[in-house]
Amino acid sequence: MTAALPVICAALGDPTRWEILTRLGEGPMSASALARVLPVSRQAIGKHLEVLREVGLVESEQRGREVVHLAVGARLGALARELDRIGRSWETRLLRIKEVAERPGPHTRGASG
Amino acid sequence: MTAALPVICAALGDPTRWEILTRLGEGPMSASALARVLPVSRQAIGKHLEVLREVGLVESEQRGREVVHLAVGARLGALARELDRIGRSWETRLLRIKEVAERPGPHTRGASG
DNA sequence: CCCATGTGCAATCGTTGAGTTGCATTTCGA
DNA sequence: TCGAAATGCAACTCAACGATTGCACATGGG
Numbered sequence: 705m706t707a708a709l710p711v712i713c714a715a716l717g718d719p720t721r722w723e724i725l726t727r728l729g730e731g732p733m734s735a736s737a738l739a740r741v742l743p744v745s746r747q748a749i750g751k752h753l754e755v756l757r758e759v760g761l762v763e764s765e766q767r768g769r770e771v772v773h774l775a776v777g778a779r780l781g782a783l784a785r786e787l788d789r790i791g792r793s794w795e796t797r798l799l800r801i802k803e804v805a806e807r808p809g810p811h812t813r814g815a816s817g
Numbered sequence: 818m819t820a821a822l823p824v825i826c827a828a829l830g831d832p833t834r835w836e837i838l839t840r841l842g843e844g845p846m847s848a849s850a851l852a853r854v855l856p857v858s859r860q861a862i863g864k865h866l867e868v869l870r871e872v873g874l875v876e877s878e879q880r881g882r883e884v885v886h887l888a889v890g891a892r893l894g895a896l897a898r899e900l901d902r903i904g905r906s907w908e909t910r911l912l913r914i915k916e917v918a919e920r921p922g923p924h925t926r927g928a929s930g
Numbered sequence: 931c932c933c934a935t936g937t938g939c940a941a942t943c944g945t946t947g948a949g950t951t952g953c954a955t956t957t958c959g960a
Numbered sequence: 961t962c963g964a965a966a967t968g969c970a971a972c973t974c975a976a977c978g979a980t981t982g983c984a985c986a987t988g989g990g
Contacts, residue, residue: 714826718829735966736965748949752948769956770957774868785897791897794842796841831978847937849937857978861980864979882936
């Protein structure tokens with residue numbers, strides 16, 4: 705679980721996977737059902753589902769003859785929190801830099817380059 | 818809306834770009850400076866920076882002879898909010914489905930687990 | 931001025947990954 | 961039982977992408 709952030713983002717980076725996730729967010733579906741409404745083959749869908757399951761964005765469950773898949777919102781929420789935290793840290797650093805740059809410092813320049 | 822969500826996620830999906838972003842989150846750097854600390858050529862860095870700038874994750878500024886780049890935390894925060902919203906919608910749908918499934922209907926099949 | 935540094939553009943190469951086709955297997959329903 | 965539907969695995973094609981090299985141009989410092 706808890707795959708590295710770039711890996712999860714890469715999983716979200718493919719437009720077809722995004723389409724799949726959108727459908728699975730509306731309700732559970734099988735790979736064959738997805739292949740009927742999306743312009744790709746069932747096998748391609750299956751590969752995408754495996755990628756999504758690897759990073760925890762999708763959970764699968766065997767229901768009789770078919771396997772139904774469902775989007776996991778909690779994992780996406782966790783990713784969102786991570787990204788938000790990182791974004792805030794970037795802004796904090798930026799504020800520090802600006803603060804130092806605009807500070808009417810006596811003579812803090814020159815030696816740090 | 819600057820760039821579609823999958824596009825931004827794809828930009829975040831590459832490990833090298835993630836490294837670049839991490840460095841640029843600590844402070845502004847030029848492409849050459851990044852190439853000195855990362856195991857890739859300056860040209861490769863330049864291409865990654867262009868991708869990151871396209872989706873608004875990096876801003877660039879000409880400072881004399883060199884161009885310094887900086888990570889934009891606000892854009893990452895916006896992405897995080899979008900992902901969080903989507904994740905919550907998925908969970909909401911899931912709750913609805915479970916609710917319907919557990920509702921005592923005309924002929925409820927005892928499916929547990 | 932002259933050289934070192936920094937940048938941009940173009941061509942190229944190897945790998946990755948998305949997508950397809952084919953086949954064997956399993957399972958539900960008539 | 962028999963067929964239709966769903967799945968999994970494997971081999972293959974092909975375009976996109978990451979990365980490199982080479983070259984030309986601009987700029988700042990000694």
